[in-house]
Amino acid sequence: MQQLSPMDALMLYIESASAPNQLNPVIVYEPSSTESGIVRFKEILDNIASRLHLAPSFRRKLVFPPLNLDDPYWVDDENFDLEFHVRHIALPKPGDWRQFCILISRLIAQRVDLSRPPWEIIVIEGLDNIEGLPAGSFAVLYKIHHACMDGISGAELMSVLQDLGPETSNLIAAPEWQPKSAPGQYQLLYRAGKKLLSRPSHTLGVARKIFPVLRAGKTVEKKRAAGLRVPHTRFNNAPSPQRAFDACFFALSDIKKIRNLAEGATVNDVALAIVAGGLRRYLLAKDELPDGSLVAGVPVSTRSAGSAGGNEISAQTSKLYTDIEDPQQRLIAICEAMQENKAYLNAVGAKELAGLSTIMPGQILAYMAKTALSLSARMGRDLLCNTIVTNVPGAQVPLYFTGAKAVKMFGGGPILLNISLTHVISSYCGEMAVNITACRKLMPDPAFYRECIQASFDELLAASAAL
Template sequence: MARVYYERLSDESAGFLEYENSRRRAHIAMVLVFEAGRLATEGGGIDFERVREIVSSRLRELPRLRTKLRRIPLDGHPVWVDDPEFNLDYHLQQSSLPRPGNQDQLCRTAARIAATRLDRSRPLWDCWVIEGLAEGRFALVLKMHKALALFEGADLLRAILSTTEGPTRCGMGRYSPRPAPSPVELFSQEVLRRWSPSRRTMGGVFNFLRKPSRAGRELKEQAEGMLRVMGYRLRPAGESPFDGNLGPHRSFSFQEVDLESVQAIRRALGGTVHDVVLTILSGALRRFLGELHVSPVTVDLRGVTPILDSLGEEAHPWFVELPIWEESGPGRHDLLCEQTRRIRAEADAASGEMLAAGDEWNAAHLFAIGARALKEIEAGQLAILQCPGPQNPLYLDGARLEECYGILPLRDSSGLGITAMSYTGSIFFAFNCDPDIVHDVRRLRDAVDSEVAELLGVSSERGPALRAVGGSDP
C-alpha cells in the first residue's frame, strides 16, 4: 500500500488563510511584459498552446503547484495534499486587450485579476496570458497565495524563464499524485504528532537547562537588536490620506525608471540605491498630496520596507519616516540616509539590501519573503518593497522579458502599496491601491517621473559625493 502524503501548514501560513475575507487578499501577484518573438502568430496573437506546453512540462519539477488544501477533522488546521484531479486549464488562462492595448488597459485588466480571490478547492495559484499589447507584445499575470509562494519549489517563473534565446525544451513524462490520507488517517496522525514532542524541541529545552545563562544572554541580545531595528515601529504614526477601510476593488499603475539615472543620483547625493528609491518615493508622495490640496507638513507618513538578512533567507521590516514635509529633494535624501545608517549600525540582522543585482531569476521567491515581513501595516504607514532581479535579459521560448512588476496585497487600513523591482538596467515601480481610498493613482506614477527629473538636475549641479559622507554602494 502506498504511503500517504500530507504536510501541515505552519501557523504563519495558516494565519495568511484566516486573514482573507471578501475585501482582503493574501496573494502576491507579478505582471511580466514580453516581446512576442517566436510566440507570435500570423493573426497578431500569441501561441497560447505553446505557452501551455511549456508550463505543463515544468509542473513536473514543481510538485508544490499541484497541492491543495485540506482541513484536519475537528482540529480544522490546514494541510497540503496532492490534488488528484489537477487540471492546468483551471490555472492557466488566456485573455486579450483591444488592440493596440496600452499600459493603462493592462493595469486595469491585471487589477481585476488580482482582486479576485483564489479558489480554495484547487491549488492556490493562477496565471493569465494577456495578448493584444502594442507592437505585438503580451503579458503574464501570475498570482500566488503567500502560503504557497514561500516554498522554494513553487517558483513557476523561475522554471519557465531562460537566459538563452533558443526554444524552450519540453520534456515528456507523467506525474503521479501521492495518495492523500483519509479523514480518519489525517486525524489519527495529527493526534500522534501532538503527543510526540520532537527531539529537536526537547533538545533545545535541555540545552537551555544545561546552560541557562548563555541561552538567556543570546535571547536577550537578539531581542534587543530587533527592538532597536523596530524603534520607529514603537512610535505611533498619525493618519494619512492613504488610510481607510479596504473595499473589494483594486487599481494599478506602473512606471519604469532608468537604473543609471538612480545611480547618478546616488553618486551625487551619497547613500545607497535603496536610499535613493525612498527619496524618489518621498518626493513623489509629496507632489501627489499637493495635487490633492493636502499640505505635506500636516501628514506624518512612515514607510515599512523589508530588508533581507545577511543570509538572504529572511526579511525584517525597517520603519523609516518619510520626510515629505521637506521641500528640498537633497534634504529629504539626507534625512533618509541618516535614518537608514543608524538602523544598519544597530542591527546586523537587517544589514542586507533588497535591491541588488542578481544573476538569475529568483525575484518571485525574494518577493514572497519580503511580502511575508509585511504582516502589520497601521495607519500612517505605507508598505514599500524593493526586490532584485537579474541584470541580464531573460526569455520565454525566445520571447524577451522587457518589464516586470510586483504587486503587494494591501493590508487592513492601508489603501496603497508600492514595489520597486530591478531588471536589465531599469527599476519598475508598481502602485497597488484601493481606488475608493486613493483616487487616480496614475498621478502618483507621473509624480515619480517628475521627481527623478528634478533629482537628476540637482545631481548634475553637485557632482559626485564624497564616499565618507554618502555611504556605501547597495
C-alpha cells in the same frame, strides 16, 4: 505532505474577502525572437506543462485539519487541470497602457481558488498601443497566493518557466506524474493533537534561543521607538475590494547617479526616496499631508542557502521624511535611517525574530495582528506603517518564455488590513520599476499618483545633475 509554517499560514489567515493576499508579477514579452514571429496559446500551455515537474508546488493544494485545530498542509491535487490555471485574454483596441492597467486591476482583485493549487497565469494579448513596446507584444500576469512563497522564492519559482535564450530548453517529455494520496481527517486530527502536546517544549526551546538576542537589541529598539510615530492617512483605512494598479520605469544608470546625493546610499534608499517624494506630492495636492513623516514598512528576507521556499521574511519600519521639502536632504535622512535599521536588525537578529512565529499557529498570529490594527484604528493611531515598500531584485540578463523575449518585468503586491497602498520595486536588464497597488476607493486617480512618482524621480535626478 508538507505542513505550512506558521509564517506561511499567517499569510493565509491574515487576508480578507476584500484584500486577498496575493503576489502579482507581470512580464511583457515581444515575440519577434521566435521562429514564426508569433506565440500561440497552445505553445504556452505545452511549454508550462513540460516544466511542472521542476516545481512541485505548481500541483499542490491546501487541506485543512478538522475544526482548524492546526495549520493546513500542502498535498498533491489529484484533479489538477493545467487549463484551469492558465488562461487567455485580449485587450480591446487600441490596447493602450490605461486599458492594460485597468484590466490588471480587475484581475488581481479576484481571489485565487483555495480549493485548488493557489495560482493562476493569465496571458494578455493586444498590447499594440503602448509606448516603448513593439506591436504584437503580450503580457503574462501571475496570481500567486502569498502562503506559497515570498517575493524571493516567487522569483525562483518563476525562473523555472524562463530560458536564457529563445530556444525552449526544457520543452521535453515530462515524467509521468502520480499524485500522492492525501491524508484522512483522522490522521490530520492525530497530527494536530500531537503537535499541541509538544508546543510547550518547542516554545521553551525558541525562548532560550531568542532571549539573548532580544536583550542585545533592547537599547537599539528603545532609541528607534522614541522617534517613530505613524500618522494617519487616507491609505490607512480598510480597503474596498476594487484595486488600482500602475507602474513607473526608470533607468538603473540614473538611479546610480541619484545615489551620489547621499554618502553610502543604496538603490533601495533611492527607491524609498522616490516613493517618499511621490507620496508628499500626492497628499499635498489633496491637502492631506501630515505634519509628521509617513512611515514605510520594508520587508526583509531572512532566506538562506538551501531554503525550501515558502515565506522567510521579517520586516522593519523606516521614516520616509515626507516632512522634508528638499529632495536631497530627504534622501540623506532616509539613508541614515536605513543604516540605523540595519544596525538594529544586526543587533536583534532578523532570522531569530522571524523564528518567534513558530511558537503559535498562524491563525493566532493573524488574529492578534487583525485585533491590534482594529484597536489602533479606533484609537486614531496605526501601529505598523502607512505603506509597504518591498524590493524584489530581478535578472540583469535577457530572459525568454516560449521563445519570446522579456522586455519589461514588474508587478504588484497585496494590500492588507488597514495598509491600503503597496509599492513593489523590481529590476530587470538595467531598468527599475516602481509598481503601485492600492485600493481604488482610497486612490481613485492612480495615473495622477504615477505622475507624482515620476516628478519625484525627476527632481532627484535634477539634483544629482547639479552636483
